[in-house]
Amino acid sequence: MILPEGVFPVVSGPDDLDRPFWDGTREEQLLIQRCRECRGWQWGPELICRHCHSFEVGFEEVAPTGTIYSWERVWHPIVPQLADAVPFVIVIVSLTDAPQIRLVGNLAADPLEPVVIGTAVEAVFEHHPDYTLVQWAKRS
Numbered sequence: 001m002i003l004p005e006g007v008f009p010v011v012s013g014p015d016d017l018d019r020p021f022w023d024g025t026r027e028e029q030l031l032i033q034r035c036r037e038c039r040g041w042q043w044g045p046e047l048i049c050r051h052c053h054s055f056e057v058g059f060e061e062v063a064p065t066g067t068i069y070s071w072e073r074v075w076h077p078i079v080p081q082l083a084d085a086v087p088f089v090i091v092i093v094s095l096t097d098a099p100q101i102r103l104v105g106n107l108a109a110d111p112l113e114p115v116v117i118g119t120a121v122e123a124v125f126e127h128h129p130d131y132t133l134v135q136w137a138k139r140s
């Protein structure tokens with residue numbers, strides 16, 4: 001689903017901790033925060049590792065693939081600019097390389113077709129002038 005004119009997502013939090021993620025999307029990469037000490041993955045980004053409390057955290061690229069963990073078919077637009085876009089399907093995706101990490105995005109498919117939890121998906125990067133969205137498409 002391409003966002004209509006005038007609908008702009010927030011692409012970085014006020015602390016800018018997620019900036020590497022958004023910079024990666026422009027390059028069609030998924031970068032997820034990982035502790036350099038215990039090697040634990042975490043999302044959303046934090047100043048310290050939530051597993052071992054190390055300050056040695058950074059971002060690593062993961063495969064842009066995963067499986068559908070949960071989903072919702074949206075029938076009611078949350079803003080007037082989305083009135084012509086409904087219905088659409090939002091999915092929560094468990095990443096292949098870091099299965100405990102789950103990302104949210106739209107499912108790039110017929111919004112009325114059945115959605116099955118566990119379906120393999122791959123990232124689709126939707127580029128805009130100021131940001132890139134991560135959406136998901138079923139893998140064949």
